[in-house]
Amino acid sequence: MAEQYYGLTDPGKQRDNNEDAFIAQTTVNGRFVIACVIDGVGGYSGGEVAAALAREAILKRLERPAGEVIPILLDCFNLANQKILAAKKENSKHDSMACVATLALVDLERNQFHYVHVGDTRLYLLRDDSLVKITHDQSFVGFLEESGRLTEEAAMAHPKRNEINKALGFETTLLKDDDYIETGHSPFLPGDVLLLCSDGLTDMATKIEITDILTGKGSLAQKCENLITVANANGGKDNVTAVLVSNDKQATNYDATKPIATQKKTELDITIPPPTPTKVNELTSAEIPAKKRSAWPWVVVIIIVLIAAAGGWQYLKHQQADTPMANNANTDTLAASTPKPVDSIETNLQTMIDSLKGNVLLLTDSLYPKPIKIDKAIRIDKDSLFIKTKGHITLVGDSAYNGAAIELSTKAKMIFIDSMTIKGFKTGIINYNNALTLKRVSFADCVVPVQNEVSVPNNKPVSGPATSLKVDTVTVKPKPSNGATGKR
CATH class of the missing domain: 3.60.40.10 (PPM-type phosphatase domain)
Structure with a gap:
């Protein structure tokens, strides 16, 4: 301790x-x-x-x-x-x-x-x-x-x-x-x-x-x-x-497909302990009983990979007929690369957020030289995320889109957005439970720049400011005292 x-x-x-x-x-x-x-x-x-x-x-x-x-x-x-x-x-x-x-x-x-x-x-x-x-x-x-x-x-x-x-x-x-x-x-x-x-x-x-x-x-x-x-x-x-x-507990690495990522939470929970790590790799190769292993699983995997590769090759050939090939961007460092067509930028940005291993996302105008057109809200499901930009990054709403540019999930605890322009949306950002902090963010032609929402549990009493309600809890029962506690 x-x-x-x-x-x-x-x-x-x-x-x-x-x-x-x-x-x-x-x-x-x-x-x-x-x-x-x-x-x-x-x-x-x-x-x-x-x-x-x-x-x-x-x-x-x-x-x-x-x-x-x-x-x-x-x-x-x-x-x-x-x-x-x-x-x-x-x-x-x-x-x-x-x-x-x-x-x-x-x-x-x-x-x-x-x-x-x-x-x-x-x-x-x-x-x-x-x-x-x-x-x-x-x-x-x-x-x-x-x-x-x-x-x-x-x-x-x-x-x-x-x-x-x-x-x-x-x-x-x-x-x-x-x-x-x-x-x-x-x-x-x-x-x-x-x-x-x-x-x-x-x-x-x-x-x-x-x-x-x-x-x-x-x-x-x-x-x-x-x-x-x-x-x-x-x-x-x-x-x-x-x-x-x-926090000197042993850090746990999570797989991108871990079950907890798809769980739907019905209650606001600000005290989420980390998921119990999966123990599939507990035994070392020396501890596995020595016996001949079947080769069939590997054959099946190879066949699947070959089929996927062939399908991907055909898809790329079809894409090349319409647009120049784009380089892949590293989702952690976001090194500069040739930008994708405008109609795929939104999907690319959502993919980068979802697959980010750390909690810092760097966006550069070399990667996004043009405004990012949005026809579906960019959703942030992480508990903490720091979006930093270099240069001028702008999110613009598609003419037929009436939703938000960015929507935080109820799991978000600390979302920080630094230097960005959000333009032409009915709602700029949907924020839950006061998780959002903005720095040098501009809103242009947005009917509602930031819409603050509060998630509450079903059929349980809550207390706190109206913008951040929490389930009523008592950490330690107080002992009788002559002094006032000043509880609000």
Whole structure:
């Protein structure tokens, strides 16, 4: 268990005190990992005090968590906010103190994590050696960087980098603005790693440097030390804090035709454990009883392959009479190739999404130099998918088509689309259960750009915001207490 999480903080090279704080420990008998990074707002008196008060409030609230996870985590931030505001009234020297924070509750048993975030601390997910930034910096410079107006290097050196517009201790209530606290949840698959960190790391170390450390060898403790070392080596201008959580379960490889892919789910389930791996290859060749094996199965396979090849050859000859032959595109790297005819591009795009082995899909305008004409919704059945584009990629609706350009399935948990134009559809994207995040996506001549839907189980009570209803569950029965739980 100790190797599944670790946290470390350092004052850096230019500051005497450390206004950062962190949490890296378990709760509920080891089932959940609490991972949190808190940064006292720099330049304000009492930043260190605010961070300590927030840490204390979060730990106290998570001693006996009960109910839905996101409301519990929001309650942690609300309680921390109240404690900071009360302390500011008691001590005039600390009347400007505040802190920013990112808090994640990792469900080790069910392979998922939930998070809340305010400010410019960050949460990253490392999956398949790819580092994805989950949270959004609530600052002007952060907005410029995420919108593509500033490069990472320019943002790191910007004079207003540390100016934030949201924090714990700024507002008397966090509920008046639904967007004040960022929330979310995602699968936490075997082999995944979470990184929570303060801006003392991300202002001093690039994404490439961080990725190299996280994908390198060594324990979580060693990787935390290496992250702080590189930040200090690059200047160490601020306090540096890093918390790592690893899902060290053995990764399972799934076949493309696994039965679970075709199962129809009648209930919303945000806690799906990974399917039990098939054990067809459990015996080695040495353990198989020595006996002469029949050659007939191989003969049948060869005959089938020859028939299929002959049919494919005839089909290709027929296609060549009408259109030039197109090169095959690698579905994982999407290397540039000669584009297929427009009427087959949609099918090609759907095939690439369905057969993608990882969770990052790169689309380039060299592969799709013309708008992609859609006469059937592109369906995304994956739990997580990051669609990134290079160049100008446009989806256009066929004149006779009245459906959506993209439709998420109810299984989707985190779908991220970066830089795309969706033009001429009755509905641009059908989104289920708040799984969709957009960045630089334009909608042109779409009656409904994004249609948000909610899937609910049959004949079961649900609770939560109307855009993200969940089955009522109680994780741990709370013990009687004189204090209010603040459940919403």
